[in-house]
Amino acid sequence: MASAPSKLYQDDVSLVVALLDTNPFFWAGASLPFSEFLHHVIPFINTLLLLNQLNRVVLIATGTSSCGYIFDSGDGNSSGNSNAVCSGIIKKLEDFVGKDSKITKGSNGDSTRPAISSLLSGSLSLALCYIQRIFRCGARHPQPRILCLQGSPDGPEQYVAVMNSIFSAQRLMIPIDSCIVGAQHSAFLQQASYITGGVYLKPQQLDGLFQFLAAVFATDLHSRNFLRLPKPAGVDFRASCFCHKKTIDMGYVCSVCLSIFCKYHKKCSTCGSEFNQAAPDSTIPDQKH
Amino acid sequence: MAVISVATRYKTTVKEPGVPGVLKMNEERFVFMPNDPRSLMKLNVEFKNIKGHKFSKDGSKQALLNLTQDPEKGTGYIFEFDNFTDRNSCRDFVGRVLGKLQSVPGRPNEQSVPEKPAGAPLPEQLSAIEMERRIKLLREDSELQRLHKQFVLSGVLTESEFWATRKALLGEDANHTTKQRPGFKSAMLADVRPSADGRTNKVTFSLTPEIIQQIFAEKPAVHRAFLNLVPSKMSEKDFWTKYCRAEYLNRTKNAVVAAAEAAEDEELAVFLKHDDILANEARRKIRRVDPTLDMEADEGDDYIHLPDHGILRDGQKDTADTETEVSRRTLSQDLNRHAAVVLEGRTLDVELGDTRTVAEALAWSKQELLSNEKSEENVNLEKQERVARMTELEDLQASRNPPYASLCIKDPREYFDSQQANALRSLGGTEFGTNSLDLNLSKEEAYRHLKEQISEAKSRGLKNPIIRPDTALKVFSGLSQHLSSTRFQLGKNSQESALDRIPHRTKDELMHHWTSIQELLRHFWSSYPITTTGLYNKVQRVKDAMAQIYQKLQEIKESSQSDFRHQISLLVQPMLQALDAAFAHYDSEQQKRAAKGGAKPNGFVR
Numbered sequence: 001m002a003s004a005p006s007k008l009y010q011d012d013v014s015l016v017v018a019l020l021d022t023n024p025f026f027w028a029g030a031s032l033p034f035s036e037f038l039h040h041v042i043p044f045i046n047t048l049l050l051l052n053q054l055n056r057v058v059l060i061a062t063g064t065s066s067c068g069y070i071f072d073s074g075d076g077n078s079s080g081n082s083n084a085v086c087s088g089i090i091k092k093l094e095d096f097v098g099k100d101s102k103i104t105k106g107s108n109g110d111s112t113r114p115a116i117s118s119l120l121s122g123s124l125s126l127a128l129c130y131i132q133r134i135f136r137c138g139a140r141h142p143q144p145r146i147l148c149l150q151g152s153p154d155g156p157e158q159y160v161a162v163m164n165s166i167f168s169a170q171r172l173m174i175p176i177d178s179c180i181v182g183a184q185h186s187a188f189l190q191q192a193s194y195i196t197g198g199v200y201l202k203p204q205q206l207d208g209l210f211q212f213l214a215a216v217f218a219t220d221l222h223s224r225n226f227l228r229l230p231k232p233a234g235v236d237f238r239a240s241c242f243c244h245k246k247t248i249d250m251g252y253v254c255s256v257c258l259s260i261f262c263k264y265h266k267k268c269s270t271c272g273s274e275f276n277q278a279a280p281d282s283t284i285p286d287q288k289h
Numbered sequence: 290m291a292v293i294s295v296a297t298r299y300k301t302t303v304k305e306p307g308v309p310g311v312l313k314m315n316e317e318r319f320v321f322m323p324n325d326p327r328s329l330m331k332l333n334v335e336f337k338n339i340k341g342h343k344f345s346k347d348g349s350k351q352a353l354l355n356l357t358q359d360p361e362k363g364t365g366y367i368f369e370f371d372n373f374t375d376r377n378s379c380r381d382f383v384g385r386v387l388g389k390l391q392s393v394p395g396r397p398n399e400q401s402v403p404e405k406p407a408g409a410p411l412p413e414q415l416s417a418i419e420m421e422r423r424i425k426l427l428r429e430d431s432e433l434q435r436l437h438k439q440f441v442l443s444g445v446l447t448e449s450e451f452w453a454t455r456k457a458l459l460g461e462d463a464n465h466t467t468k469q470r471p472g473f474k475s476a477m478l479a480d481v482r483p484s485a486d487g488r489t490n491k492v493t494f495s496l497t498p499e500i501i502q503q504i505f506a507e508k509p510a511v512h513r514a515f516l517n518l519v520p521s522k523m524s525e526k527d528f529w530t531k532y533c534r535a536e537y538l539n540r541t542k543n544a545v546v547a548a549a550e551a552a553e554d555e556e557l558a559v560f561l562k563h564d565d566i567l568a569n570e571a572r573r574k575i576r577r578v579d580p581t582l583d584m585e586a587d588e589g590d591d592y593i594h595l596p597d598h599g600i601l602r603d604g605q606k607d608t609a610d611t612e613t614e615v616s617r618r619t620l621s622q623d624l625n626r627h628a629a630v631v632l633e634g635r636t637l638d639v640e641l642g643d644t645r646t647v648a649e650a651l652a653w654s655k656q657e658l659l660s661n662e663k664s665e666e667n668v669n670l671e672k673q674e675r676v677a678r679m680t681e682l683e684d685l686q687a688s689r690n691p692p693y694a695s696l697c698i699k700d701p702r703e704y705f706d707s708q709q710a711n712a713l714r715s716l717g718g719t720e721f722g723t724n725s726l727d728l729n730l731s732k733e734e735a736y737r738h739l740k741e742q743i744s745e746a747k748s749r750g751l752k753n754p755i756i757r758p759d760t761a762l763k764v765f766s767g768l769s770q771h772l773s774s775t776r777f778q779l780g781k782n783s784q785e786s787a788l789d790r791i792p793h794r795t796k797d798e799l800m801h802h803w804t805s806i807q808e809l810l811r812h813f814w815s816s817y818p819i820t821t822t823g824l825y826n827k828v829q830r831v832k833d834a835m836a837q838i839y840q841k842l843q844e845i846k847e848s849s850q851s852d853f854r855h856q857i858s859l860l861v862q863p864m865l866q867a868l869d870a871a872f873a874h875y876d877s878e879q880q881k882r883a884a885k886g887g888a889k890p891n892g893f894v895r
Contacts, residue, residue, distance in 0.1 A: 024735035083750075210756050
């Protein structure tokens with residue numbers, strides 16, 4: 001992922017776009033309280049800024065119905081004082097959460113079925129757009145990467161959008177690191193880190209979260225060539241079907257647009273092509289080794 | 290009943306010299322009679338008591354065949370043969386007999402198609418070549434031999450089933466017999482150069498059958514002359530003398546002499562004239578040429594040749610004197626003709642011996658070609674059609690619709706909107722763990738809680754220290770252990786695989802089990818859907834064999850040392866899964882059949 005080293009620039013510059021999960025339904029029941037979480041993340045951001053003068057950090061909050069930019073260290077008005085940074089972040093977070101709660105209340109009239117997952121696809125898209133803007137406005141070799149601090153479970157309805165973002169990140173050569181602060185692994189982020197060449201970690205001790213972040217996620221892309229970072233044992237590659245959004249292992253694939261279905265359909269809902277061949281009656285899998 | 294009788298030596302152990310005698314084998318028993326009538330080493334053993342047979346490798350010091358009674362201890366009757374062919378024939382005989390005896394009774398009636406259709410209830414009579422091929426394959430590939438021994442000789446699979454999937458291996462040999470036919474040489478032999486002897490005034494031409502064949506192919510007029518003149522009017526030698534004389538005359542620049550001689554001697558004239566057959570051919574080709582610019586033939590070909598062009602054979606650029614009939618072909622004409630003949634290829638299989646036969650064979654083949662060409666009316670029609678099509682000017686035509694339907698991807702917004710509706714409807718059915726989230730919490734409460742947390746963080750400010758030192762230490766040690774353990778497991782060398790690090794014996798066993806499982810699973814899955822009792826029995830046998838291997842795999846997994854246990858279980862896991870899937874399918878099929886109850890008239894239906 002490192003671009004060619006050049007004498008004019010430092011190799012270890014990094015642009016980190018961190019996606020914070022601010023899903024209240026998750027944080028209400030999380031083992032690590034949100035305030036503690038902030039007390040780990042904000043020093044980590046300061047650490048990143050300390051590592052190199054040219055480093056840039058951008059914080060994006062992932063809410064349940066919206067995402068927003070919380071902090072950008074490249075702003076002209078950031079004073080550089082860590083306390084000021086901290087208070088700035090917290091204030092912006094408050095505003096964001098307030099807006100998010102208003103949006104969430106407005107869209108879902110049904111209050112007994114709250115949204116459980118956070119809008120990962122939205123924040124990934126925001127991050128990618130920001131990085132693309134940085135690429136185009138001429139900043140020299142920023143070496144961007146995305147760090148997802150995710151706790152909520154994956155929403156299968158976001159499968160298509162998340163996969164599209166992952167492929168865009170892969171095309172742009174932007175590694176997606178994932179740090180899971182929730183209880184269960186996230187299949188989307190495992191796939192994201194695997195495909196883009198990032199690091200996936202689920203820390204066992206959440207009270208040492210800062211140490212995990214500093215040891216694993218703080219290094220820039222150039223130095224990663226010399227470091228040995230934790231790799232997950234396996235990747236959960238399951239897809240979710242396009243019709244019901246359930247995760248499936250075996251299903252039907254449209255031969256034209258490659259959309260995945262769990263049941264036989266006469267017509268593909270994505271591209272409209274018709275499947276003329278009759279469905280096989282038997283479901284005996286033909287395992288010829 | 291087939292009987293074999295061979296002179297051998299019988300011994301009880303490999304090392305002793307053995308008792309010479311005669312071994313007679315038939316389908317039921319074998320009898321050994323020592324040469325020495327006084328010896329007590331007579332044997333009369335029924336094949337029913339023989340469990341298996343072992344043999345030494347071809348090319349080892351002794352040609353041994355061991356008919357074992359007890360496979361564990363290896364005791365049996367050892368016979369030493371004088372040569373390997375005897376031993377091999379006995380061994381094959383024994384193998385067949387044992388195979389028959391150990392097969393399940395009643396099965397031979399339902400043999401699936403063997404090499405030759407077997408009407409008799411005996412297992413299929415294979416031709417000697419077939420048997421030889423199989424034995425050769427078995428000898429060459431020890432893995433195959435092991436599989437064969439394990440399954441066929443123990444009755445799990447029959448010979449035909451075993452070899453049915455390996456037709457490709459067996460069929461290879463057949464292709465070796467057809468050899469490639471060499472084509473014509475690229476060198477222009479048809480142009481014979483004489484060797485001149487400096488001392489006398491003689492010029493010598495040497496003609497080999499190869500050269501003669503080329504001459505016939507390249508110069509059809511000569512060919513025709515040969516067929517007409519030899520042996521009716523002149524002998525072969527005379528014919529060739531005349532031909533060589535004509536060549537010589539051509540070569541010398543003496544056109545006048547050539548014309549004079551041609552006028553005298555008719556036959557010589559044939560050689561000196563234009564080759565009219567070639568001219569005809571060229572003209573015919575021109576007629577066949579596609580006017581839509583097919584450069585296959587054009588006027589510059591062969592005989593219709595522009596004067597003043599071309600270099601003659603000996604480098605001069607003389608203008609051809611068209612008054613005389615002496616034809617002089619330019620170098621390029623000769624070369625082109627030779628190239629055309631070479632490319633056409635050699636169509637004759639006749640040996641180059643007798644010139645006459647060669648000439649006749651060539652004539653026959655040419656005739657066939659001609660008759661084929663003349664009868665192709667539709668070729669002309671097709672050509673005309675094509676001409677008509679190609680003379681259309683494309684930009685003056687109306688556009689034709691493509692025969693396919695173009696891909697249309699609907700408006701993505703529609704798709705996402707509909708999916709949103711789907712998603713909202715089915716949110717309750719998500720499989721991801723929702724246990725950790727409190728669903729009863731209403732939205733207001735959740736947001737309020739979050740806001741409280743944020744304000745708490747604001748009021749408290751950042752902690753000092755950020756984390757406690759002992760926590761940090763725990764994190765570091767945990768991380769380093771995790772990283773070093775993966776390094777230990779994966780090894781320093783990235784080329785090394787898990788297989789290389791487990792002990793050899795286990796690795797061999799696992800590999801063998803893998804190949805056996807593949808073989809069995811292939812037969813298992815190909816027998817479904819079960820329609821005959823034969824297939825049903827086969828599935829039974831295969832399933833039993835798979836169960837045995839399953840046992841063995843479990844044992845391997847459990848008995849492996851603790852260092853390798855993890856890797857071995859990782860390796861064994863997919864095998865067990867494949868077997869489990871097969872067993873599950875078998876059980877479900879059994880249940881379905883039991884549920885349907887009673888046997889259907891056509892056997893077993895899915």
